Amino acid sequence: MSLNEGIHSQKQHMDVGQRLRTIKHVVLILSGKGGVGKSSVTAQLALSLVQANFKVGVLDIDLCGPSIPRMLGLDGKKIHQASAGWVPVFADEEQRLACMSIGFLLPDKNSSVVWRGPKKNAMIKQFLTDVYWGELDFLLIDTPPGTSDEHLSVLEYLQEWSPDGAVLVTTPQGVSLSDVRKEYNFCMKVGLNVLGIIENMSGFQSNFVASILQECTNVFSTGGGEAMAKEFNINFLGKVPIDPSLTLFLDQAPQSGSSEKDSNNKSPDGQGSFEDMIRRYQECKLSSIFSDIIGKLTSSTSNGSV
Numbered sequence: 001m002s003l004n005e006g007i008h009s010q011k012q013h014m015d016v017g018q019r020l021r022t023i024k025h026v027v028l029i030l031s032g033k034g035g036v037g038k039s040s041v042t043a044q045l046a047l048s049l050v051q052a053n054f055k056v057g058v059l060d061i062d063l064c065g066p067s068i069p070r071m072l073g074l075d076g077k078k079i080h081q082a083s084a085g086w087v088p089v090f091a092d093e094e095q096r097l098a099c100m101s102i103g104f105l106l107p108d109k110n111s112s113v114v115w116r117g118p119k120k121n122a123m124i125k126q127f128l129t130d131v132y133w134g135e136l137d138f139l140l141i142d143t144p145p146g147t148s149d150e151h152l153s154v155l156e157y158l159q160e161w162s163p164d165g166a167v168l169v170t171t172p173q174g175v176s177l178s179d180v181r182k183e184y185n186f187c188m189k190v191g192l193n194v195l196g197i198i199e200n201m202s203g204f205q206s207n208f209v210a211s212i213l214q215e216c217t218n219v220f221s222t223g224g225g226e227a228m229a230k231e232f233n234i235n236f237l238g239k240v241p242i243d244p245s246l247t248l249f250l251d252q253a254p255q256s257g258s259s260e261k262d263s264n265n266k267s268p269d270g271q272g273s274f275e276d277m278i279r280r281y282q283e284c285k286l287s288s289i290f291s292d293i294i295g296k297l298t299s300s301t302s303n304g305s306v
């Protein structure tokens with residue numbers, strides 16, 4: 001389905017509450033500042049939740065800079081229209097990870113959308129009312145940086161459904177922390193629960209010995225996110241160090257085939273299958289940090305039951 005067809009197909013329109021009733025938990029991923037690692041945190045939360053046997057959906061509402069398809073190895077995939085609604089792109093045959101992004105509606109990965117607020121608002125409404133997710137334990141919503149039209153739209157439409165809350169992502173520098181404080185104040189103003197803070201790019205272990213000794217070079221300083229969590233009395237979910245292998249893993253993820261006929265999600269050489277992606281992520285040192293983070297997150301989502 002193309003972007004134009006997508007925008008004009010209003011047939012499956014339901015209200016948000018009805019559409020999301022098969023989803024147990026909705027969590028938004030927010031950051032005050034751009035480039036702090038929000039999408040990579042979303043992708044890693046999704047992979048870690050799948051590893052922990054949860055069924056997960058990722059909704060990418062970063063309409064001007066959708067990076068989730070690439071990070072999850074789904075670049076070039078297309079969504080389909082079915083009688084129940086828009087069918088999201090599934091990363092695997094077992095449908096453990098579903099994904100929806102404007103990236104799937106664009107003609108190619110170099111296309112961009114240049115939209116004002118009302119059009120963004122309409123697209124987000126359609127994402128929330130038209131996508132048929134099926135049964136999910138978690139829907140993670142990756143947002144653009146700041147507190148813009150996309151945030152206001154998604155929260156307005158989610159009001160009747162009431163999301164579990166937000167995970168705030170920051171880096172340790174003062175400028176990023178100051179922006180995440182604004183994000184926190186935004187959450188308070190709109191009544192959105194803050195589930196916790198993740199301090200990303202928190203130090204760099206330069207070699208194997210440093211990792212054994214737990215010695216970090218604090219490229220961007222460290223500890224600011226944790227201090228802020230204490231100050232506001234919110235959950236500190238964890239420090240995630242800089243790991244060059246993550247950049248290789250996410251930014252250069254083998255894509256699971258750009259053809260719509262590629263129903264097995266496998267490229268001919270077996271590279272790029274979802275299983276392969278999960279296995280490679282398990283080898284990444286950040287995966288153990290993220291499994292701790294999802295332990296804390298799942299116990300802080302409403303009543304902790306999944």
Ligand SMILES: Nc1ncnc2c1ncn2[C@@H]1O[C@H](COP(=O)(O)OP(=O)(O)OP(=O)(O)O)[C@@H](O)[C@H]1O
Nearest residue numbers: 034035036037038039040145201241242243246247
């Ligand atoms: N802990 C980390 N270690 C190494 N690289 C990282 C880490 N976190 C993020 N990155 C890299 O930093 C870059 C920016 O990350 P990402 O796209 O997730 O940020 P973002 O906050 O979503 O950006 P945007 O503001 O554009 O939405 C990516 O190349 C990503 O792979």
